[in-house]
Amino acid sequence: MLSIGSVVLGVSDVPRAVAFWTRALGYVPREEPEDDWAVLVPADGAGVQLGLGLSESAVQEHPRIHLDLYAGDAADQAAEVERLVSLGASHVAWDLYPDDPDFVVLADPDGNRFCVIDTSRT
Numbered sequence: 001m002l003s004i005g006s007v008v009l010g011v012s013d014v015p016r017a018v019a020f021w022t023r024a025l026g027y028v029p030r031e032e033p034e035d036d037w038a039v040l041v042p043a044d045g046a047g048v049q050l051g052l053g054l055s056e057s058a059v060q061e062h063p064r065i066h067l068d069l070y071a072g073d074a075a076d077q078a079a080e081v082e083r084l085v086s087l088g089a090s091h092v093a094w095d096l097y098p099d100d101p102d103f104v105v106l107a108d109p110d111g112n113r114f115c116v117i118d119t120s121r122t
Contacts, residue, residue, distance in 0.1 A: 004048055006039065007067065010055025011110040014038055017052045020109050023087050025050070025069075059111035062096070066113045068103070073120040077104065081116050 011017040018038050021027060027040035027050060036054035041047075071077035081104050085091070092113055094105040102121040107113050 006049040006051045008051035008053055009067075009108075009110075009112050010057055011052050011108075011112070012055065013110065014052055014054055016109050020088050021050055021052065024084055024089070024108075059107075059113075063113050066115065068115045068117050070117050070119045074118050077116055077118040081106065084116070 009017070014033060014035060014037065018029065018033050018040065021040055022029070025040070026043050028043050030039040030041045030049065033052075038052045040050040040052065069080070071080045084106055088109040089106040092105040092107050097105075102118045103115040105113055105115055
């Protein structure tokens with residue numbers, strides 16, 4: 001049986017992406033990052049890895065794949081959004097929000113979209 005081992009993001013600046021995602025997720029580099037590639041792993045060793053690969057592709061406004069980061073409730077979601085923005089994420093003017101969304105769309109410093117989900121509403 002297969003399982004997902006890593007999710008890989010294309011980035012324009014690997015060291016900057018490593019700095020953001022290690023602080024955002026509490027992950028650590030699996031080995032010394034290179035200028036064009038890095039793999040981050042959960043500090044406790046359990047969970048999906050995050051690969052960061054140098055890419056020249058443009059960021060998609062409506063990406064076909066993205067990360068969903070789970071927060072426990074609305075207060076946790078708000079605090080995490082604030083923390084992520086302080087680390088370099090930015091709010092995305094998302095044109096596909098439903099009337100009462102349980103998610104907030106952000107972008108990492110490379111422009112990759114990701115969502116912070118209030119899981120108490122699912």
